[in-house]
Amino acid sequence: MTLRQSAQINLLTFHIENTSGLSPYLQLVQQITHALRLGRLKMGDRLPTVRDVASNVAINPNTVLKAYRHLEVQGLLVSRPGKGVFVARELAGPSAQDQASLRRALLRWLSQAQEAGLDAEGVQALVANTIRQHVTDQTVAS
Amino acid sequence: MTLRQSAQINLLTFHIENTSGLSPYLQLVQQITHALRLGRLKMGDRLPTVRDVASNVAINPNTVLKAYRHLEVQGLLVSRPGKGVFVARELAGPSAQDQASLRRALLRWLSQAQEAGLDAEGVQALVANTIRQHVTDQTVAS
Amino acid sequence: MTLRQSAQINLLTFHIENTSGLSPYLQLVQQITHALRLGRLKMGDRLPTVRDVASNVAINPNTVLKAYRHLEVQGLLVSRPGKGVFVARELAGPSAQDQASLRRALLRWLSQAQEAGLDAEGVQALVANTIRQHVTDQTVAS
Amino acid sequence: MTLRQSAQINLLTFHIENTSGLSPYLQLVQQITHALRLGRLKMGDRLPTVRDVASNVAINPNTVLKAYRHLEVQGLLVSRPGKGVFVARELAGPSAQDQASLRRALLRWLSQAQEAGLDAEGVQALVANTIRQHVTDQTVAS
DNA sequence: GTGGTCTAGACCACA
DNA sequence: GTGGTCTAGACCACC
Numbered sequence: 235m236t237l238r239q240s241a242q243i244n245l246l247t248f249h250i251e252n253t254s255g256l257s258p259y260l261q262l263v264q265q266i267t268h269a270l271r272l273g274r275l276k277m278g279d280r281l282p283t284v285r286d287v288a289s290n291v292a293i294n295p296n297t298v299l300k301a302y303r304h305l306e307v308q309g310l311l312v313s314r315p316g317k318g319v320f321v322a323r324e325l326a327g328p329s330a331q332d333q334a335s336l337r338r339a340l341l342r343w344l345s346q347a348q349e350a351g352l353d354a355e356g357v358q359a360l361v362a363n364t365i366r367q368h369v370t371d372q373t374v375a376s
Numbered sequence: 377m378t379l380r381q382s383a384q385i386n387l388l389t390f391h392i393e394n395t396s397g398l399s400p401y402l403q404l405v406q407q408i409t410h411a412l413r414l415g416r417l418k419m420g421d422r423l424p425t426v427r428d429v430a431s432n433v434a435i436n437p438n439t440v441l442k443a444y445r446h447l448e449v450q451g452l453l454v455s456r457p458g459k460g461v462f463v464a465r466e467l468a469g470p471s472a473q474d475q476a477s478l479r480r481a482l483l484r485w486l487s488q489a490q491e492a493g494l495d496a497e498g499v500q501a502l503v504a505n506t507i508r509q510h511v512t513d514q515t516v517a518s
Numbered sequence: 519m520t521l522r523q524s525a526q527i528n529l530l531t532f533h534i535e536n537t538s539g540l541s542p543y544l545q546l547v548q549q550i551t552h553a554l555r556l557g558r559l560k561m562g563d564r565l566p567t568v569r570d571v572a573s574n575v576a577i578n579p580n581t582v583l584k585a586y587r588h589l590e591v592q593g594l595l596v597s598r599p600g601k602g603v604f605v606a607r608e609l610a611g612p613s614a615q616d617q618a619s620l621r622r623a624l625l626r627w628l629s630q631a632q633e634a635g636l637d638a639e640g641v642q643a644l645v646a647n648t649i650r651q652h653v654t655d656q657t658v659a660s
Numbered sequence: 661m662t663l664r665q666s667a668q669i670n671l672l673t674f675h676i677e678n679t680s681g682l683s684p685y686l687q688l689v690q691q692i693t694h695a696l697r698l699g700r701l702k703m704g705d706r707l708p709t710v711r712d713v714a715s716n717v718a719i720n721p722n723t724v725l726k727a728y729r730h731l732e733v734q735g736l737l738v739s740r741p742g743k744g745v746f747v748a749r750e751l752a753g754p755s756a757q758d759q760a761s762l763r764r765a766l767l768r769w770l771s772q773a774q775e776a777g778l779d780a781e782g783v784q785a786l787v788a789n790t791i792r793q794h795v796t797d798q799t800v801a802s
Numbered sequence: 803g804t805g806g807t808c809t810a811g812a813c814c815a816c817a
Numbered sequence: 818g819t820g821g822t823c824t825a826g827a828c829c830a831c832c
Contacts, residue, residue, distance in 0.1 A: 267497075271498050271501040293817095326493075332493070337506050341509070343481055359409070361507075435823085455806085458803080540682055541807065542807085600815080620769070624787065648766045652770045723830085805830085809825100810824100811824085813824105
């Protein structure tokens with residue numbers, strides 16, 4: 235049994251993939267918006283300081299700043315000089331209950347995919363392709 | 377049920393999303409590798425000509441060339457001057473049967489997600505986040 | 519004996535021959551891989567900037583970039599935006615001692631060839647032809 | 661012991677390397693000039709027909725034609741319509757005796773290189789680099 | 803007509 | 818200032 239006692243409350247951790255082809259600053263933007271969508275960031279929450287993120291993720295502070303500014307322009311964040319950067323607006327999403335249920339179902343699917351011999355890249359390929367197909371089906375049906 | 381009788385034989389269609397933040401040439405690279413992983417491209421298949429892709433997708437021929445060259449250096453494609461560009465190597469993947477099964481399961485999940493009120497971005501956020509969690513679980517467990 | 523006290527520390531100099539029939543960017547690729555094989559480039563070494571090479575060798579920066587990218591895809595180089603391009607992996611080769619010994623022997627041979635009246639092209643012809651013969655002998659013997 | 665009874669008299673065999681980066685037609689040109697330098701082609705010798713070369717080496721006849729034309733322009737070959745293509749001029753080289761001696765010495769060196777662990781690419785790198793050094797030494801000394 | 807290469811210049815992301 | 822990308826247009830090699 236895996237015991238994971240984690241104090242990960244309200245602590246947002248970032249991660250940069252240099253091989254993904256996506257700009258580092260866009261990766262940060264994406265991770266923050268995802269956190270907003272999933273309800274892991276609530277209105278008024280304070281984000282980690284630019285300096286903290288920069289040192290933890292080993293990128294240039296300017297890059298972090300650019301991501302924060304990008305979201306500030308979109309009205310999702312607001313920076314209060316001397317105090318920090320805060321969540322200004324939440325993003326609509328399904329109820330926490332529905333989300334947990336969906337997440338569980340998806341985890342089961344991932345296990346199946348893994349058993350079928352799909353590696354990370356294979357999963358990525360199949361998911362991307364299937365989502366495309368799903369979207370197309372919708373469009374065609376409408 | 378949606379019936380889609382399509383004459384999509386050996387026909388590879390590309391598409392560029394200008395909003396994704398990913399370089400156009402990397403989007404092509406990704407779409408080709410995905411096609412290889414999903415078995416939609418077989419060893420020896422000829423890819424659409426550089427000029428065709430460029431005109432269909434409305435990008436510069438050099439950009440297409442860059443994607444093809446990228447995959448050629450990786451040994452996945454081989455270009456024969458005057459003849460065209462061909463698949464040089466296939467990528468391992470699960471059986472077509474397993475894949476179809478996984479795809480169906482994923483489509484079901486997508487429908488559920490949609491009913492729960494998730495839009496495209498929400499799906500993307502949840503999938504990305506859940507895959508991360510799944511990977512982490514694996515790593516921790518090992 | 520020729521005494522050449524040179525301050526050639528970590529200094530990689532490129533040169534392009536327009537008459538060789540080989541693409542400029544491939545000439546750069548070759549020179550870098552040769553330097554890697556001969557141990558003149560070590561893991562982590564920084565290569566001259568794209569702009570430096572371009573101005574020194576009098577070619578277009580994009581051509582240099584192409585060579586660097588080629589080697590990056592092969593995993594030999596890694597480019598860190600804003601910092602430069604670095605050696606990511608070394609290439610196996612014989613010990614420096616063996617190499618020096620081989621080099622000395624080859625230099626002796628070259629002197630002999632020169633005395634026998636062979637010019638640069640003649641040397642090239644003989645070497646190419648003899649290497650071919652040597653390879654064929656190996657293949658036949660095995 | 662390797663017994664190789666070969667009827668390879670005056671028979672010129674061509675070979676194209678698709679990975680070398682050198683144009684196919686230039687590879688042919690190079691191989692013919694090399695044969696001229698090494699005395700394997702004598703004044704008046706008839707070269708294989710364009711059609712033969714094209715079918716043996718699996719390239720387009722036009723490519724062979726281009727190589728022959730290239731050498732015709734240089735005055736090394738002369739084409740007699742309906743009869744074939746012939747050697748018009750020889751290239752100066754050392755005596756056959758000296759050449760055989762040099763070749764033997766070089767083969768010994770190649771064996772040493774191989775024992776030291778150098779593969780084909782390593783040999784190529786070392787030879788290219790050493791020839792460069794030798795040329796430079798000459799230039800400096802003069 | 804196919805891909806392959808080079809040039810020139812512009813803009814972006816990162817430090 | 819570093820590399821990364823895209824565009825546009827030209828020329829070459831091959832079929």
